[in-house]
Amino acid sequence: MPDDSDDPDGPLFDDSVGRLVRPYTVSDGxxxxxxxxxxxxxxxxxxxxLRSNLGLDHAHVLELCRTxxxxxxxxxHTRMPATVIKVLLSDLAERGAVVTRPFNTGKQGPCPGPDPDLLEALRDGLLKRL
Structure with a gap:
């Protein structure tokens, strides 16, 4: 059996069945x-x-926020509900680890727009659930 210790999804995610940990467990309910x-x-x-360790999911979200x-x-990217992500981001924002900026439509400014391919995939995934 392969070693999953370096895999960020590790034993918490299985391609055939999805996430093995309930999403709200990640945000302590x-x-x-x-x-x-x-x-x-x-x-x-x-x-x-960060002076305190918030956990692997917080670390993963923080890593995604490098840009x-x-x-x-x-x-x-995390395959978690947006509500859970908002709770994790709130934890990070309270500790000064992330800041928010207004969405940029790509015209000008410091923030690039979102990845169009990812947004299309997100839309397609949501449509499949309807």
Missing amino acids: RTRPTWHFDLMTMVVATGTV PVTVAEIAG
Whole structure:
């Protein structure tokens, strides 16, 4: 059996069945973020070193925020509900590890727009669930 210790999805994700840990376990059962985020809120890491260990899912979300990214993109990459991502981002924002920026349509500004391929895949996935 291959060693999954270096795999960020590790034993928590199985391609054939999906996530093996309930998403709300990741947020300690919390369903309401303490900060306001919508799906198109741009989030970026500040570079602040966290003094406390929040867990692997927080670390994964923080890694995705190295470059500006939308909440929807983070949810797509992690395969977790946006509500859970908003709770994790709230934890990170409270500790100064991430900041939010207005969504940029790509005209000008510091934040690039979201990946169109990812947004299309997200839309297609949502349509399949309807």
